[in-house]
Amino acid sequence: MNGKNWRLCCLVLLLLLITTLVARWVLPGEEAAPEPYGDDLRAYLPALPGAVYAFQGSGNEFAAFMRRITFAESGLVQLEDASGTNLALVVEHHPQKLTVIWSEEEFYEEESLLDAEYRASRGRGHAVELVLLSAPLVVGHTWSDQRFQREIVAVDQVVAVPLGVFYDVVVVKSTNPEAPEMELYEYYAKNVGLIKRESLFPSEGETYSVVSSLRSFSCPLSQ
Numbered sequence: 001m002n003g004k005n006w007r008l009c010c011l012v013l014l015l016l017l018i019t020t021l022v023a024r025w026v027l028p029g030e031e032a033a034p035e036p037y038g039d040d041l042r043a044y045l046p047a048l049p050g051a052v053y054a055f056q057g058s059g060n061e062f063a064a065f066m067r068r069i070t071f072a073e074s075g076l077v078q079l080e081d082a083s084g085t086n087l088a089l090v091v092e093h094h095p096q097k098l099t100v101i102w103s104e105e106e107f108y109e110e111e112s113l114l115d116a117e118y119r120a121s122r123g124r125g126h127a128v129e130l131v132l133l134s135a136p137l138v139v140g141h142t143w144s145d146q147r148f149q150r151e152i153v154a155v156d157q158v159v160a161v162p163l164g165v166f167y168d169v170v171v172v173k174s175t176n177p178e179a180p181e182m183e184l185y186e187y188y189a190k191n192v193g194l195i196k197r198e199s200l201f202p203s204e205g206e207t208y209s210v211v212s213s214l215r216s217f218s219c220p221l222s223q
Contacts, residue, residue, distance in 0.1 A: 001035075001146075013169070015109075016222060019060070020162055024198060036192060039135055039136065039137045040095045041094070041097065041098050041133050041134075041137075041188050042094075042095060043191055044091050044098065044100075044133055044170065044188040044189070044190060045052065045091060045093065045098050045132070045133075045188075045193050045194075046069075046192070046193060047069070047072035047077050047093060048072070048190060048219050049069055049071055049217055050068075050069065050073050050219060050220040051069040051217070051218070051219040051220075052067070052068050052216075052217070052218050052219070053066070053067040053068075053193065053194070053214060053216075053217055054066050054067075054214070054215050054216040054217070055067070055197075055212040055213060055214055055215065056162055056212070056213055057210070057211065057212045057213075058209075058210070058211050058216045059208065059209050059210035059211055060210040061084075062083045062084050063083075063210050063211060063212045064083065064212065065081050065082060065083030065212060066081070066082045066083070067079060067080070067081050067082075067194070068080045068082075070110075070112075071098070071112040071113075071114055072093075072114075073114055073156070074091050075092065075094070076090060076091065076092060076093055076114045077090070077091045077093050078090055078091075078112060078113055078114055080107065082176075085105060085106055085208045086102065086105075086106065086107050086108055087105050087107065088102075088103070088104045088105075088107035088113055088117070088125070089102065089103055090102035090113050090114060091132070093115050093145075095135075095148070096134070096135040097131060097133070097134050097135065097189055098131070098132045098134075099129060099130065099131045099135040099145075100127065100128055100130040100131075100132060100133065101127060101128065101129065102119055102125055102126070102127055103125060103126060103130075104122075104124055104125025104126075105125075106124075107124075107125075113125070115182055122185065127145075127147065129146045130145050130146065130147060130148070131143055131144075131145040131147050131150065132172070132186070133172060133188060137152060137155055137170055138152065138155065139152055139153065139154060139155060139201075140152065147176060148174040148175065148176055148184075149174070149175050149176075149177060150172055150173065150174045151172070151173050151174075152170060152171070152173075152191055152200070153171050153172070153173045153185075154169075154170070154171035155170050155171075155217060156168055157169040157170070157171055157187070159187050159189070159195065159196060161195050161196055161213040161214045161215070162213055162214065162215035163195070163214045163215055163216060163217060166189040166192065166195055167189075168189065168190040168192075169187050169188065169189050169190075169195070170187070170188045171185060171186070171188075172185070172186045172188070174186070179201075181201060182199065182200065182201040183196060183200045183201070184197070184198070184199050184200075185197070185198045185199075185200070185201070194214075195213070195214040196213050196214065197211070197212040198210070198211045198212075199211075200219060
């Protein structure tokens with residue numbers, strides 16, 4: 001190949017490269033679409049019916065509580081928290097958002113609340129919208145629901161609780177606009193769930209703390 005033909009070949013290849021790059025930057029297509037969030041938030045609330053979380057508490061007689069996962073199906077999980085009374089929660093289990101959609105106090109039945117028609121027929125409890133966790137899992141990400149303004153304040157944390165040391169922990173700060181001086185911090189460990197909850201509020205010129213920390217966890221699948 002002589003020099004003239006070689007230069008012509010290089011010019012053609014350069015033009016093809018430029019055309020390809022411009023098309024990828026300008027023209028719409030699957031490659032130009034934004035990638036979905038990489039974190040699947042369901043890992044921070046595993047759908048494991050029969051799982052039992054026991055929390056020890058300090059700062060308040062109701063800080064210690066027991067959490068059970070009683071029912072689960074595609075897209076929904078039922079939690080029950082017992083601390084003096086029994087609170088049932090139905091959580092919408094979505095890869096990019098974990099949302100409490102139903103809350104019912106004084107719930108002592110071994111029944112599933114996952115069916116919307118059944119919940120509506122009970123005459124007890126009420127629909128809510130409390131977004132526990134929202135993607136992306138990056139520090140500074142904020143969102144709000146009907147009660148709280150929430151923010152991810154830490155990720156990839158190492159947190160020690162009575163049960164042991166957990167890694168890859170996400171920390172969510174929640175404040176209520178009606179009581180902005182009070183702060184709630186919730187710690188979620190990947191593939192485990194909630195491992196710690198801390199409420200901070202001023203009292204007589206000092207900051208008072210109520211803490212619930214995971215001391216034991218059991219699940220039929222782990223036996």
